[in-house]
Amino acid sequence: MSRKIFVNLPVEDLERSKRFYEAIGARNEPKFTNEAAAMMVLSDTIHIMLLTKPFYSTFTTRPIADAHQTSQVLLCISCDSPAEVDEITNAAGAAGGKIDVSQEDQTQGGPMYGRDFEDPDGHQWAPMWMDPEFAEKGAHPVESATADIV
Template sequence: MSKMIFINLPVSDLGASTRFYEALGATRNPQFSNENAACMMLSDTIGVMILTHDFYRTFTSRPIADARATSQTLLALTVAERAEVDRVLEATVLSGGRADPNPPQDHGFMFSRSVEDPDGHVWEIFWMDPAAAGGDAPPA
């Protein structure tokens, strides 16, 4: 069995966050979704559990950070083509995201932009030349 990863994020508006993650390319898994949480699958092995603040608090006694004021993680998601970086950013902005909270990066063989979800969690959308991913990257 392949390993899976589930990223758990507290959200203030489950509906708005669901729309954002659908625009990011995720599919809602109804088996693990209800009025307190939505399981948003980015692939067969990558899931984002978006949890209302009240439900999130049942998993930890630590305070929920304001993702717009603090940084705890930077999440990165690959896309298949360079132009898809901009397409994903446009779709997520139309679904409540904020484009480029961090500066875009263009290294020729790798291009990335970032988007902030409705609660301030930052996702880096990036493309890397398949030859570079195979170890044939030009020197930095």
């Protein structure tokens, strides 16, 4: 069995968050959804668990970060083309997210094409496409990879 990832995100408004993730292509899995949590299936291997903040707090003793003010994780997701990057990012904007919030512009050519968005709770996502030839040869040594990406 292949590994799956379950990204657990604390949210203020569960219904709003479900609508947002449905708008960017996730589907709700009702078997694991109730008034405190919703499983949103982004792919066969990526699942987003939207947890109300009180429920999220039952899994950790640490304070919940305000994702609008701090960065706790950048969630990068691969896309099949630059057009798909734009499609997901634009859907996020139309669904109430903030788009193109980072300071780095990865749309100017080169081996990678990426944009980013924040969901309504401030969680940062970065859809990205990588040129298959570049991906095949890799980014070694590190110095040349940075030069190739920028």
